Amino acid sequence: MSATDLTHAPGQSRSVPRLLIALAFVLTAIFVVAPLAFIFWRALAEGWGAYVANITDPMTLHAILLTSLVAVIVVPVNIAFGIAAAWAIARFRFPGRKLLMTMIEIPFSISPIIAGICYLLLYGRQGLLGPFLAQHDLKVMFALPGIVLVTMFVTAPFVAREVLPLMQAQGSEQEEAAVTLGAKGWQVFSRVTLPNIRWALLYGAVLATARAVGEFGGVSVVSGSIRGQTNTLPLQIELMFNDLNTTGAFAAASTLTVIALVVLVVKAALESRR
Amino acid sequence: MTATAIKPKRVLPGFSLSLGTTLLYVALVILIPVIALILKGAQIGPAQFWAIVTSPRTLSALRVTVTAAAIATVFNAFYGLLMAWVLTRYDFPGKRILDALMDVPFALPTAVAGISLTALYSANGWFGAPLASAGIQLVYTLAGVTIAMAFTSIPFVVRAIQPVLEDLDPALEQAAMTLGASPWQIFRRVVLPAIFPAWLAGSTVAFARSLGEFGAVVFIAGNLPFKTEIAALLAYIRLEEYDYQGAAAIALVLLAFALVLLILSNWLQFRAARHLESKG
Numbered sequence: 001m002s003a004t005d006l007t008h009a010p011g012q013s014r015s016v017p018r019l020l021i022a023l024a025f026v027l028t029a030i031f032v033v034a035p036l037a038f039i040f041w042r043a044l045a046e047g048w049g050a051y052v053a054n055i056t057d058p059m060t061l062h063a064i065l066l067t068s069l070v071a072v073i074v075v076p077v078n079i080a081f082g083i084a085a086a087w088a089i090a091r092f093r094f095p096g097r098k099l100l101m102t103m104i105e106i107p108f109s110i111s112p113i114i115a116g117i118c119y120l121l122l123y124g125r126q127g128l129l130g131p132f133l134a135q136h137d138l139k140v141m142f143a144l145p146g147i148v149l150v151t152m153f154v155t156a157p158f159v160a161r162e163v164l165p166l167m168q169a170q171g172s173e174q175e176e177a178a179v180t181l182g183a184k185g186w187q188v189f190s191r192v193t194l195p196n197i198r199w200a201l202l203y204g205a206v207l208a209t210a211r212a213v214g215e216f217g218g219v220s221v222v223s224g225s226i227r228g229q230t231n232t233l234p235l236q237i238e239l240m241f242n243d244l245n246t247t248g249a250f251a252a253a254s255t256l257t258v259i260a261l262v263v264l265v266v267k268a269a270l271e272s273r274r
Numbered sequence: 275m276t277a278t279a280i281k282p283k284r285v286l287p288g289f290s291l292s293l294g295t296t297l298l299y300v301a302l303v304i305l306i307p308v309i310a311l312i313l314k315g316a317q318i319g320p321a322q323f324w325a326i327v328t329s330p331r332t333l334s335a336l337r338v339t340v341t342a343a344a345i346a347t348v349f350n351a352f353y354g355l356l357m358a359w360v361l362t363r364y365d366f367p368g369k370r371i372l373d374a375l376m377d378v379p380f381a382l383p384t385a386v387a388g389i390s391l392t393a394l395y396s397a398n399g400w401f402g403a404p405l406a407s408a409g410i411q412l413v414y415t416l417a418g419v420t421i422a423m424a425f426t427s428i429p430f431v432v433r434a435i436q437p438v439l440e441d442l443d444p445a446l447e448q449a450a451m452t453l454g455a456s457p458w459q460i461f462r463r464v465v466l467p468a469i470f471p472a473w474l475a476g477s478t479v480a481f482a483r484s485l486g487e488f489g490a491v492v493f494i495a496g497n498l499p500f501k502t503e504i505a506a507l508l509a510y511i512r513l514e515e516y517d518y519q520g521a522a523a524i525a526l527v528l529l530a531f532a533l534v535l536l537i538l539s540n541w542l543q544f545r546a547a548r549h550l551e552s553k554g
Contacts, residue, residue, distance in 0.1 A: 017364050020359065020360050020364070021366050023356060024356055024357055024360040024361075024372065025368070025372065027353055027356070028375055028376075031353070031424070031425060031428065032375050032376075032378050032425075032428065033375065034394060035387060035425065036378055036382070036390075038390050038393065038394045038399070038400060039390050081295065081299045083292075084295035084299075085292070085295075085299075085300075087292040088292040088296050089296075091286050091288075091289075092286070092293070094293065100296065100297075100300065102537070103304060104304075105540075106533075107304060109483070109486075109536040110528070110529055110532040111486025111532070112486070112488060113488045113506040113507075113525070113528075114311070114506070114528055114529055114532070117513065117521055118307035118525070119307050119310075120513065121310045121311050121522060122306065122310035124518075126518050127314075128313065128314070153304060153307065156299070156304060172286060175286055176285045176286065179285050179286060179287070185287035188286070189288070207381075210383075214383025214385070214386065215383070216383060216384050216488070216489035217489050217506070220510075221510065234383055234489070235385075237385055237386065237389065238385055238389075238493075241389045241392075246393065249389055250390075250393075253386040253389060256382075256383045256386050257382060257386055260381035260382045260383070260386075263377070264374050264378065267374070268370065268374050
């Protein structure tokens with residue numbers, strides 16, 4: 001590596017790199033490792049028995065199930081959208097392409113709370129579609145559809161962001177060759193494109209899953225936080241924390257933290273593959 | 275005959291299907307809800323809108339949000355630069371773990387980060403206890419809000435600079451060294467100009483993220499009006515009071531901030547990418 005050439009330069013002190021590395025470790029320990037480790041430490045503060053009892057609490061279990069249901073609906077839709085968006089943007093030139101890319105990024109840069117408010121102002125009782133929904137007796141807000149829609153909004157960019165740059169970098173020669181050789185559209189995709197993008201796709205899907213199960217701000221606006229009904233896991237954690245059931249809150253939080261750690265392991269594994 | 279054309283414009287199939295799906299999804303899931311907010315905001319009327327946005331409580335919430343986000347961004351600009359530098363330039367044991375840890379704030383749900391930071395810095399937490407005996411309280415203060423915002427936006431600066439540093443031609447630095455430049459001079463005159471657009475872009479995204487952060491902040495902030503109440507929370511409170519106009523007005527201000535910062539960071543990233551390409 002060229003980096004080592006520089007650090008071993010004659011006459012140059014090696015204390016600066018050492019100092020910087022030490023500083024990096026100390027700051028990361030304080031700002032990243034401590035909050036992460038504290039979750040497990042606090043969750044297990046009252047022992048394994050209390051931990052298991054907290055996780056299997058009916059309200060927590062219901063929240064886990066609801067959150068899993070939301071993820072099961074949202075993630076496949078997100079994968080389909082991400083592939084479609086990446087295919088359209090990476091493989092074709094059309095007016096408004098840059099604008100479309102920016103629009104897909106919108107959910108990434110706006111507060112989930114704003115997303116929740118947008119949906120409430122569209123589907124809520126006083127919202128633009130409120131009278132229509134009331135007429136047809138459709139309930140979107142403070143129910144599963146609202147939670148699913150907001151989660152779709154906040155996770156929208158994840159798969160597309162991972163797959164698009166890869167497809168752009170790989171170019172379309174292989175796919176064009178397949179078409180020339182007579183492959184049908186679906187064959188081109190499943191035999192050529194999919195094997196090329198599968199790892200990025202997997203990572204995007206894992207990220208979208210983590211985001212879907214952890215979404216808090218947007219869901220807390222549209223769910224109504226009805227105990228045992230529309231309380232997702234992050235909302236259940238908030239409820240227990242505010243009820244001063246700290247151990248229960250951290251026990252529930254530890255399940256989401258494990259998912260977060262899985263994301264990191266998957267990413268590290270995929271990077272070592274490249 | 276189109277088949278005999280030397281280079282047909284579109285060889286690959288699926289243009290209308292993929293673009294159609296994308297546009298439909300973007301319209302239904304992203305654009306229409308955002309337009310609903312803008313339409314609701316337009317119904318408020320300029321005078322009323324101005325009254326909501328300039329009310330003392332809104333102004334103070336915006337001030338708290340912008341101040342804490344700015345401090346958190348400055349912290350992350352330097353911490354992120356340090357981490358990107360250390361991770362790309364040196365080899366040392368534990369480097370891969372350190373690299374992976376940079377994504378923790380991205381993977382960890384914000385509410386989980388929120389309760390952990392709150393308990394960690396409260397009077398009986400790992401950090402809160404020693405701080406309390408020194409007479410320092412961070413939870414329920416602006417400093418607490420800043421810590422939460424800083425945590426959630428850690429990855430943005432590191433991940434923006436890292437690829438640029440990796441692609442930077444070492445010959446440039448070696449040339450500068452041969453010409454007798456000190457390491458600091460090399461950093462300031464060679465490295466910094468190259469990574470500057472990416473550094474700014476990452477910091478812009480970190481700032482945008484901090485402005486909108488909710489889950490991590492609400493727990494540690496204590497949410498005292500005029501002291502630690504952030505704008506996103508005030509919008510949420512207005513909703514709970516069924517004051518939809520108030521919520522829409524504050525949300526619109528935050529949306530405007532977010533869109534301006536999004537465009538700015540995209541432009542900076544475009545410049546950073548051009549810098550990379552010109553170095554070839």
